[in-house]
Amino acid sequence: MTREPVVLGIETSCDETGVGIVRGRTLLANVIASSMDEHARYGGVVPEVAARAHLEAMNPTIEAALAEAGIGLDAVDAIAVTSGPGLAGALMVGVGAAKALAVATGRPLYAVNHLVGHVGADVLADEPLEYPTIALLVSGGHTSLLVVRDLVGDVELLGETIDDAAGEAFDKVARILGLPYPGGPQIDRVAAGGDPKAIHFPRGLMQPKDDAKHRYDFSFSGLKTAVARWVERAEDAGEEVPVADVAASFREAVVDVLLTKAFRASADFGIPRLLLGGGVVANARVREEAARRAGLAGVSLRIPPLSLCTDNGAMIAALGAQLIMAGHRPSELGFGADSTLPVTEIQVARS
Amino acid sequence: MLLAIDTSAGSSVAVVDGDLVLAENSTEDTMRHAEVIGDMIRQTLDDARVEPRQLDLVVAGMGPGPFTGLRVGIAAARAFALGIGRPVVPAVSHDAVAFDEWSAGVRGAVLVVTDARRREVYWSSYDLTDAGAVRSDGPALCRPDELPYPDFERIDATQIGAGALGRVVRLQRERGEQPEFTEPLYLRSPDVTMPGARKRVTR
Numbered sequence: 001m002t003r004e005p006v007v008l009g010i011e012t013s014c015d016e017t018g019v020g021i022v023r024g025r026t027l028l029a030n031v032i033a034s035s036m037d038e039h040a041r042y043g044g045v046v047p048e049v050a051a052r053a054h055l056e057a058m059n060p061t062i063e064a065a066l067a068e069a070g071i072g073l074d075a076v077d078a079i080a081v082t083s084g085p086g087l088a089g090a091l092m093v094g095v096g097a098a099k100a101l102a103v104a105t106g107r108p109l110y111a112v113n114h115l116v117g118h119v120g121a122d123v124l125a126d127e128p129l130e131y132p133t134i135a136l137l138v139s140g141g142h143t144s145l146l147v148v149r150d151l152v153g154d155v156e157l158l159g160e161t162i163d164d165a166a167g168e169a170f171d172k173v174a175r176i177l178g179l180p181y182p183g184g185p186q187i188d189r190v191a192a193g194g195d196p197k198a199i200h201f202p203r204g205l206m207q208p209k210d211d212a213k214h215r216y217d218f219s220f221s222g223l224k225t226a227v228a229r230w231v232e233r234a235e236d237a238g239e240e241v242p243v244a245d246v247a248a249s250f251r252e253a254v255v256d257v258l259l260t261k262a263f264r265a266s267a268d269f270g271i272p273r274l275l276l277g278g279g280v281v282a283n284a285r286v287r288e289e290a291a292r293r294a295g296l297a298g299v300s301l302r303i304p305p306l307s308l309c310t311d312n313g314a315m316i317a318a319l320g321a322q323l324i325m326a327g328h329r330p331s332e333l334g335f336g337a338d339s340t341l342p343v344t345e346i347q348v349a350r351s
Numbered sequence: 352m353l354l355a356i357d358t359s360a361g362s363s364v365a366v367v368d369g370d371l372v373l374a375e376n377s378t379e380d381t382m383r384h385a386e387v388i389g390d391m392i393r394q395t396l397d398d399a400r401v402e403p404r405q406l407d408l409v410v411a412g413m414g415p416g417p418f419t420g421l422r423v424g425i426a427a428a429r430a431f432a433l434g435i436g437r438p439v440v441p442a443v444s445h446d447a448v449a450f451d452e453w454s455a456g457v458r459g460a461v462l463v464v465t466d467a468r469r470r471e472v473y474w475s476s477y478d479l480t481d482a483g484a485v486r487s488d489g490p491a492l493c494r495p496d497e498l499p500y501p502d503f504e505r506i507d508a509t510q511i512g513a514g515a516l517g518r519v520v521r522l523q524r525e526r527g528e529q530p531e532f533t534e535p536l537y538l539r540s541p542d543v544t545m546p547g548a549r550k551r552v553t554r
C-alpha cells in the first residue's frame with residue numbers, strides 16, 4: 001500500500017460504542033455513542049446493559065462515522081477492532097460486527113489491544129510521538145502504567161491496579177458523598193471549592209514495603225474505604241460532612257498516587273516523556289498537577305485531546321493504520337474477545 | 352439470493368437461493384460464537400461460490416437465545432448487510448425449527464423448545480398445515496415444568512439451521528408478511544441490582 005491507508009476502527013470494550021476513521025495519521029471521523037445514561041441509575045456500568053446498547057448503536061455509529069468522514073465504505077482500506085481487554089460480552093459485539101464487515105467488503109481486519117489503542121490515539125496529534133515513552137492510562141475500567149518503546153512492536157506493562165480502577169474509585173466515593181454517576185466530573189465539580197490538604201487520606205501501595213512487589217502498581221480500594229470511614233465518623237458525631245474538602249482531599253490522594261508512580265517510572269527508566277490517556281484524564285486536577293510535575297522534572301507531557309482520551313474508535317483505527325504502515329499482516333478471522341488481553345499483545349492473531 | 356446467520360443456539364450460516372440451500376455451515380458449540388463467525392461466513396460464501404455483492408439481503412436470527420452469543424450473530428448480520436448495502440431481515444429463530452419439521456412432513460400442533468440456561472427454556476408453538484408452518488404463540492420463556500400446550504408435539508432443538516431460517520424467511524416475504532420482531536428476543540431483563548442504601552464500612 002503506497003498511499004496512507006484509510007482505516008475504520010471499532011471499539012466496544014466498555015460502555016462507549018466508538019467508530020473512528022483515519023487516513024494514516026490524519027483523523028477523518030470520531031463518533032461515539034455512549035450508554036452512560038442507562039448506567040447512571042445503577043451507579044456503575046452494567047455489562048449486559050452495555051452489550052445490548054452496543055448492538056443497537058453499532059450500525060448507526062458506523063454510518064455516522066462514514067458520513068462525518070465524507071466517504072463510502074468502498075474508500076475504506078482496512079478495518080480495525082478492539083479484541084480486548086474489556087467486558088467480554090461488550091467486546092463480542094464489536095468483534096462480530098467487524099468480522100462480518102471485513103468479509104462483506106473484502107477488506108483486511110486488524111484485531112488490536114484496547115490499551116495500546118489509547119497510546120495510539122496520540123499519533124493523530126500534530127507532532128509525532130517520540131519513543132520510548134511512559135504511558136499512564138486511567139479510566140473507569142483500567143489503571144495501567146506502561147513503557148512503550150515501539151507502538152507496534154514493544155509495549156511493556158509496568159504496573160496496574162490490583163483492585164479498583166481509578167475511575168471506579170471516583171464513582172464509589174461520589175456515591176458515598178451522595179453525588180450521581182459518573183463520579184469523576186461530580187467530584188471535580190464539588191472539589192473546586194474544597195481544601196485538598198484538609199484530610200490526609202491514605203495513598204495505596206506507596207509504602208517502602210510495597211516497593212519490591214508493587215513499585216508501579218495501584219490500589220484504590222483502601223482509599224475508598226478510608227473515605228467511607230471518615231464520612232461515617234463525621235455523620236455519627238452529628239457533624240456536617242464538608243463535602244468539598246472530602247472530595248478535594250480524595251481527589252488529591254488519587255492524583256498524587258497516579259502521578260508519583262508515573263514520574264517514578266519516568267525517572268527509573270530514564271525516559272523523560274509521559275503520555276496520559278483514558279477518561280480520568282478529563283479530570284482537571286490530573287492534568288494541572290501532571291503539567292506542574294512535568295515542568296519540575298523536565299518531562300515532556302503528552303495529553304491527546306479529550307475526545308481521543310476517552311474510549312473511542314479513532315484510536316483503534318489509528319493503531320490499525322500504524323500496524324499496516326509498519327508492514328504487519330492482517331489478523332486471522334478466528335480470534336475472539338479477550339477480556340484480559342495482556343498489553344504485550346498489540347495485535348491479535350496476526351497472519 | 353440471501354445470507355442467513357443465526358447464533359441463538361450454536362452458530363449457523365447459510366447461503367440460500369430461492370428454496371435451495373447452496374451452502375450451510377454450523378456448529379453446536381455455544382461458547383465460541385465470536386471466534387467462529389467470521390470464518391464461518393467466509394467459508395459458506397466460498398462453498399456456495401458466491402460473492403458478497405451477489406446477495407440481495409441478509410437474514411438475522413433474532414432469537415430467542417442466550418444473550419451473549421445471540422448478539423454476535425445479529426451484530427454480524429447487520430454489519431454484513433451494511434457492508435454490501437443490502438437490507439437485513441430479522442427472523443424468529445424458532446421458525447427455522449418448525450419449518451424443518453414441516454418440510455419433513457410433520458403436521459399438527461407443535462411446541463419448539465430451546466435451552467435458555469439458568470434452568471429455563473424458550474418456547475414457541477406452531478400450527479403445521481399443508482399450507483405451511485404458522486407460529487400460534489410465543490416466543491416466550493419459562494421453567495421446563497411450566498411449559499404450556501402439553502398435548503402439542505414437543506420438539507427440543509439444540510441447533511437452529513440458518514438454511515431453514517433463510518428458506519422460511521423467503522416464504523414469509525413471498526406471502527408479504529412483515530417481520531413481527533425487529534429487536535433481539537432476549538425475553539429476560541439484564542441482571543442488575545439497583546443500588547440500595549449505602550452500606551456502612553464501620554460498625
Ligand SMILES: [Zn+2]
Nearest residue numbers: 118139278311
Ligand atoms: Zn479505555
